[in-house]
Amino acid sequence: MSSAASSVPVDASASAPGLPGSPAPVAGEPGPAASALVRAIRGQRTDRLPVWFMRQAGRSLPEYRDLRVGTRMLDACLTPDLAAEITLQPVRRHGVDAGIFFSDIVVPLRLAGIAVEIEPGRGPVFADPVRTASDVAKIVAIDPDAVSVAAEPVREAVRIVTGELGATPLIGFAGAPFTLAAYLVEGGPSKEHLRARAMMHADPEAWHALAGWLARVSQGFLRAQTDAGASAVQLFDSWAGSLSVADYRAFVAPHSRAALAGVDAPRIHFGVGTAHLLADMRLDGTTDAVGVDWRTPLDEAVTVLGADVTVQGNIDPALLQAPWHVIETHVRDVIARGRAARAHILNLGHGVPPETDPDVLTRIVALAREADA
Ligand code: CP3
DSSP states (O other), X not given: OOOTTTTSOOOGGGGSTTOOOSOOOOTTSOOGGGSHHHHHHHTOOOSSOOBOOTTOSSTTOHHHHHHHTTOOHHHHHTOHHHHHHHHHHHHHHHXXXXXXXXXXXXXXXXXXXXXXXXXXXXXXXXXXXXXXXXXXXXXXXXXXXXXXXHTHHHHHHHHHHHHHHTTSOEEEEEEOHHHHHHHHHHSSOOSSOHHHHHHHHHOHHHHHHHHHHHHHHHHHHHHHHHHTTOOEEEEEETTGGGSOHHHIIIIIHHHHHHHHTTOOSOEEEEESSXXXXXXXXXXXXXXXXXXXXXXXXXXXXXXXXXXXXXXXXEEOGGGGGSOHHHHHHHHHHHHHHHTTSSSEEEEESSOOOTTOOHHHHHHHHHHHHHSOO
């Protein structure tokens, strides 16, 4: 099992934006719906353990850093040729089982006309934080359907990518309402997301209005990607770990469920520090797979999640800096524990740190190919 990216152009001439991609699909050949990744999300084990990496497109790749020179992050996300090329880079280089669309969780908020920038080394920053009931009223007056209409550059980029990927699936994604609100209410990155969590209790009506609106916007962003050809979706609730179980159930889960419901594609739901929330993150069956961070061994996660959901994860991103023999032992352990689930998608427990040597990721893909799935 060596030819990793069989359907992806590896020809170096295809590495510039807009250049010809893979040949037109041949009728009857298996497409992305038959891929190991899509089957795993749906609960089927195949003889191939699917592997991809959160944040595989980005600063760990020198070819990404070269392309990004002189272009702001959100402008890059909304330039179809550039977003498509950046999405394809890690698929070509590592031979992973899926592309993850190059974009950002705040892109749909930019499309809604909200003033947001991504500051390098810091993250999303909003000029006007949404803190009061009247701030919320202004935001929710923006029509979520207009956001979907404005997502044409996203659809265009997805069409380019899926045309090139052939039988390799593209994963579309969105931020979950709580993680988006954690930035929007705070105005930027924060450690414990105190203002968003305070709003839930201080003004539940404003909170539910905001989170309900964010759910519609996230769903529109996911649909833009699936309509244009993405084969699966992942909802990132990266900061949900800061919530109590009670708050998660009352203030967050219904909105995440609404964001994912109605998206007609296999679904993955991911959070960080969510050991106490794992069972609830199934969203009453609205998700097909749950992403687990590095803190919870996958076999333990399965005892909480049950046998009828797929797990994704959970290589510790910190270990990517360790000597190879340490990484190899760890990855083999993750794979062994993943066998407890109905199906397993090998991934990190969170995103690729920018300082990662990309060759390590390529070696992990080779290890997954050897593994007896
Ligand atoms: O490869 C991929 O995973 C696809 C692209 C992707 C990006 N952001 C690109 C990006 C995805 C899926 C995201 C999601 C995202 N964005 C999340 C959820 C995932 C997670 O990591 O928990 C969150 C919380 C954000 C918000 C955000 N955007 C942060 C915290 C940062 C990092 C800021 C920094 O410079 O350290 C960003 C910027 C960002 N998003 C970069 C990339 C490649 C780096 C920007 C750059 O290269 O200049």
